[in-house]
Amino acid sequence: MRLSNTSLAAASITAAAGTAFLWRELQAKQAAERMAAAALESLLRAIDANDPDTGVHVRRVAEYALVLADAAGLASHAKRRITRVALFHDIGKIHEALFDIIHDVKRLTPAERRAVTTHPRRGADVLQPLAGFYPDMQQGVLAHHERWNGSGYPRGLKGRRIPLAARIVAIADTFDAITHGRQYSDGRSVEEARRILLEGRGTLFDPHLIDVFLLPPVWERVLATYERVSRWRGPIAARRPGRRETQVPDIMFRWRPGRSAARARHASGHRHRAAH
Numbered sequence: 502m503r504l505s506n507t508s509l510a511a512a513s514i515t516a517a518a519g520t521a522f523l524w525r526e527l528q529a530k531q532a533a534e535r536m537a538a539a540a541l542e543s544l545l546r547a548i549d550a551n552d553p554d555t556g557v558h559v560r561r562v563a564e565y566a567l568v569l570a571d572a573a574g575l576a577s578h579a580k581r582r583i584t585r586v587a588l589f590h591d592i593g594k595i596h597e598a599l600f601d602i603i604h605d606v607k608r609l610t611p612a613e614r615r616a617v618t619t620h621p622r623r624g625a626d627v628l629q630p631l632a633g634f635y636p637d638m639q640q641g642v643l644a645h646h647e648r649w650n651g652s653g654y655p656r657g658l659k660g661r662r663i664p665l666a667a668r669i670v671a672i673a674d675t676f677d678a679i680t681h682g683r684q685y686s687d688g689r690s691v692e693e694a695r696r697i698l699l700e701g702r703g704t705l706f707d708p709h710l711i712d713v714f715l716l717p718p719v720w721e722r723v724l725a726t727y728e729r730v731s732r733w734r735g736p737i738a739a740r741r742p743g744r745r746e747t748q749v750p751d752i753m754f755r756w757r758p759g760r761s762a763a764r765a766r767h768a769s770g771h772r773h774r775a776a777h
Contacts (some may be wrong), residue, residue, distance in 0.1 A: 503709040544627070545588060551595045558677060561730045563587035564675035568711055569710060569727055572719040573669075586641030586666040586671060611729075618654050621646050641666035641747030647675065647704045661707075668707040672698065680727060691727055695720070 549556035566587040570580045594603050599620055602613045609617065612634035632639045644658060644667035651659035679697060683690035695715060702711040713719060 505661045520537065529726050530574070534634065538629055540631060541585070541589075541635075544592065548589075548592060551608075552600070555591050555594060558681070559588050559591055559731050561677045561681070562590065562670060562673045564726050564730050565676055565723060566669050567671060568624065568719065568722050569669050572713050572722070579665075582635075582641070583636045583666045583669055586645065587670050589628060589638060590623065590642050590645045590670050590674060591620065592619035592627050593622065596620070599623070618646070621690045622655050637664065637666060640664050641670065643667075645670045647671070649707055650704045652705070661711065666679060668710055672706055672710055675701075676723070681731075691724060740777060 544558075556721065562582050566583050567580060570583045575583070593599070594617075599616060602609065602616055609777065621643050625639050628635070628639045628642060641664050643655070644664050647653035647656065647658040647663045647667060648671075649660060649663070649668075651657050667747075675698060676694050679694040680688045680691055697709055698706065699715065702708045
């Protein structure tokens with residue numbers, strides 16, 4: 502059955518309208534994704550501006566977490582998710598209710614320690630507006646102080662109920678906290694950090710991930726990373742005399758077009774062929 506010229510014209514118009522609609526939808530989605538990436542960059546800069554020490558800490562944690570994620574054989578998209586969780590895991594600590602407590606040079610009182618345990622939920626609340634774009638990031642930040650045996654906070658999650666990104670960041674965060682210390686204590690040796698992590702295997706930390714982290718070739722990468730990132734200084738902090746320090750690297754959340762763009766192009770081409 503042959504179509505009339507009028508029918509062919511109507512089909513072409515319909516296909517063109519559908520293609521234009523898909524294109525507008527794709528452009529709107531991509532613009533929103535760019536805005537979300539820009540929001541992450543702004544949040545990271547806010548951490549740097551409000552607390553340079555935390556800004557350096559989260560970057561170090563991201564480096565250790567990537568070593569572990571890579572050794573565990575995770576895909577690139579999973580490693581990007583873990584990087585985001587690592588970079589924002591402590592964003593709740595710059596809340597005004599916690600800032601002075603966390604930066605006090607004295608040891609924390611029990612009441613202050615209880616206050617500090619609110620930072621994962623405060624951080625998740627800050628990230629909530631971006632949950633539509635990065636749902637794993639909010640959940641990972643909320644769970645980064647959960648422990649394998651259920652003794653962590655804020656929800657007492659246990660085992661594999663803890664998001665994978667949070668389990669990885671917990672190990673990286675602990676290693677950095679031990680080796681770089683706190684306001685009221687100096688950092689300890691990497692061997693002591695190794696011993697503490699091993700002691701927490703299967704109780705505080707995912708036993709499989711600890712085994713991977715402490716494998717000799719992986720541990721060598723951890724130590725090499727430690728030597729490199731230990732020289733980083735904050736983006737704003739002044740250089741300390743007598744110490745070899747380098748500027749902490751700037752991290753840009755570059756927008757990457759996802760599969761939606763490819764699907765839209767494929768659909769556009771298919772409609773175009775069908776109309777002819």
